[in-house]
Amino acid sequence: MFRNQYDSDVTVWSPQGRLHQVEYAMEAVKLGTATVGLKNRDVAVLVALSKPSSELSASQRKIIPIDDHLGISIAGITADARVISRYLRSECLSYKHSYGSAYPVSRLITNLGNKMQTTTQRYDRRPYGVGLLVGGYDEKGPHIYQVTPSATFYNCKANSIGSRSQSARTYLERNLDKFLNSSNEQLICDGIQAIHGSLPTDELQSNNEDAPQLNITIAIVGKDQPFKILNELETKKYLSMAKLKGTPAEPSRPDDDEASTSRPDQADSGPRDPEVAVATEEL
Amino acid sequence: MLNNYNSMAQPLWQNGPTPGAFYNFTGGQQQTQKLPKELTTAGPFGTKRSTSSITTGSSVLGIRYDGGVMIAADTLVSYGSLARYQNIDRVFPINKSIILGGGGDFADIQSIKRTIDQKMIEDQCYADGISMKPKALSSWLTRVLYNRRSRMNPLYIDVVVGGIEQDGTPFLANVDLRGRAHEDYVVATGFARHLALPLVRERKPKDRDFTAEEASELIRKCMEVLYYRDTRNMAQYTVGVCNATGTTIDGPCKVSENWSFAATIKGY
Numbered sequence: 414m415f416r417n418q419y420d421s422d423v424t425v426w427s428p429q430g431r432l433h434q435v436e437y438a439m440e441a442v443k444l445g446t447a448t449v450g451l452k453n454r455d456v457a458v459l460v461a462l463s464k465p466s467s468e469l470s471a472s473q474r475k476i477i478p479i480d481d482h483l484g485i486s487i488a489g490i491t492a493d494a495r496v497i498s499r500y501l502r503s504e505c506l507s508y509k510h511s512y513g514s515a516y517p518v519s520r521l522i523t524n525l526g527n528k529m530q531t532t533t534q535r536y537d538r539r540p541y542g543v544g545l546l547v548g549g550y551d552e553k554g555p556h557i558y559q560v561t562p563s564a565t566f567y568n569c570k571a572n573s574i575g576s577r578s579q580s581a582r583t584y585l586e587r588n589l590d591k592f593l594n595s596s597n598e599q600l601i602c603d604g605i606q607a608i609h610g611s612l613p614t615d616e617l618q619s620n621n622e623d624a625p626q627l628n629i630t631i632a633i634v635g636k637d638q639p640f641k642i643l644n645e646l647e648t649k650k651y652l653s654m655a656k657l658k659g660t661p662a663e664p665s666r667p668d669d670d671e672a673s674t675s676r677p678d679q680a681d682s683g684p685r686d687p688e689v690a691v692a693t694e695e696l
Numbered sequence: 697m698l699n700n701y702n703s704m705a706q707p708l709w710q711n712g713p714t715p716g717a718f719y720n721f722t723g724g725q726q727q728t729q730k731l732p733k734e735l736t737t738a739g740p741f742g743t744k745r746s747t748s749s750i751t752t753g754s755s756v757l758g759i760r761y762d763g764g765v766m767i768a769a770d771t772l773v774s775y776g777s778l779a780r781y782q783n784i785d786r787v788f789p790i791n792k793s794i795i796l797g798g799g800g801d802f803a804d805i806q807s808i809k810r811t812i813d814q815k816m817i818e819d820q821c822y823a824d825g826i827s828m829k830p831k832a833l834s835s836w837l838t839r840v841l842y843n844r845r846s847r848m849n850p851l852y853i854d855v856v857v858g859g860i861e862q863d864g865t866p867f868l869a870n871v872d873l874r875g876r877a878h879e880d881y882v883v884a885t886g887f888a889r890h891l892a893l894p895l896v897r898e899r900k901p902k903d904r905d906f907t908a909e910e911a912s913e914l915i916r917k918c919m920e921v922l923y924y925r926d927t928r929n930m931a932q933y934t935v936g937v938c939n940a941t942g943t944t945i946d947g948p949c950k951v952s953e954n955w956s957f958a959a960t961i962k963g964y
Contacts, residue, residue, distance in 0.1 A: 513835035517826045552862050
């Protein structure tokens with residue numbers, strides 16, 4: 414069952430200059446629940462939505478602590494994320510052992526990108542099916558990085574990945590200017606409001622605070638603040654605080670995920686580097 | 697940089713049997729890391745290790761003051777008791793915020809210096825504005841030197857690392873051939889440990905750091921004492937300075953010699 418003649422192997426190009434297997438891996442990110450990352454001058458915040466896969470199971474862990482100065486939030490295949498987080502942890506630990514200081518976030522992500530890239534160039538490997546939002550703090554301040562299965566990484570002011578994340582991105586874009594100077598509390602509230610849009614519409618309507626759909630995980634890292642996943646009490650505090658402040662992001666429309674791939678904000682900015690776009694059927 | 701991604705760039709054919717052999721599904725583990733070459737390969741005369749230093753630099757003296765650090769060492773590299781090389785700098789600028797002074801076997805100093813320089817180039821290749829800091833370098837040196845001593849093949853060096861940390865605070869430390877390290881406002885290697893350390897310590901004000909002038913004057917005084925009292929010393933020395941504006945190596949400076957008292961010494 415192929416969608417395309419040239420997608421049977423990662424190492425095979427299509428005549429259009431695309432790697433279909435890599436593009437399919439990018440789709441795996443959109444199967445995971447949404448997660449948001451944003452930062453101000455001092456801290457980076459990750460907010461993730463987790464949903465139990467069945468009524469019998471607990472919800473998956475969406476935010477993984479890596480080191481005191483760094484953590485990741487994932488969307489996609491959790492098992493792949495675990496492998497990546499093990500790599501990141503051992504890199505950070507080994508760096509700390511050698512140099513006695515925290516691994517600069519940009520360098521760690523560059524090396525992770527290099528590791529992930531090899532999987533897109535070998536016939537006996539497959540790309541990692543997971544997207545990451547990395548929140549970290551180092552000598553250059555707080556950082557949010559997005560890492561995709563195609564091994565591309567972006568240094569972001571704020572971003573969101575996962576299913577129905579377009580509405581969160583719209584919210585972030587609209588409020589981008591105020592993040593830099595906002596307080597930590599306000600930043601967390603903005604993260605919560607952004608992610609509200611990616612909740613399924615029916616669950617949003619049953620707006621009951623104890624409902625399991627509001628299973629939001631929040632993590633914060635920054636100046637004088639080691640990476641910390643907020644506990645239930647703190648999370649509840651911020652959820653109600655966010656409710657008082659302003660309107661949450663509008664719930665997404667079903668076609669949002671497709672719209673996100675066309676990147677209308679960059680459409681006419683002149684020539685661009687080729688990048689892996691998401692596969693669409695062209696017949 | 698301790699990245700491991702090179703270990704991901706495996707040979708094109710791997711995870712499989714060598715050509716002509718069969719898959720071994722149960723024992724597919726890769727061989728554990730090989731021992732370093734010097735422990736496994738015997739040379740024509742057996743495995744050799746250095747057991748002492750050959751060409752040596754003597755004392756290095758470092759002083760931390762309120763706005764930076766100064767490290768001084770004379771320019772002599774001896775071959776035994778022979779003053780073999782008389783014009784060699786032993787204080788090096790490493791990058792904008794680190795200086796390093798090296799005593800002990802000069803070949804080993806040159807070797808570790810080359811490795812450090814290569815690390816600085818790698819730092820620059822990232823082009824992300826992040827450079828190594830003195831604390832990180834001294835920590836790294838500790839690891840390397842302790843590792844070498846554990847392999848019974850130490851680098852016969854005694855180094856002083858100094859510089860400015862990210863937050864602007866000066867840092868000064870000493871790392872020796874066994875990977876021992878300590879941090880203080882004054883550190884010294886070789887004979888300076890006996891001759892210069894007490895001189896500096898007795899002039900340390902209790903309530904504040906040295907000023908640049910005080911540090912500079914102390915360095916001058918100590919290098920003079922070292923020249924008079926340490927036979928492996930020379931009148932010429934260089935001083936590395938690292939402060940907020942960057943790193944410089946001053947000199948060579950001369951000890952102001954005065955041998956008029958020599959005529960009064962009797963009994964030899």
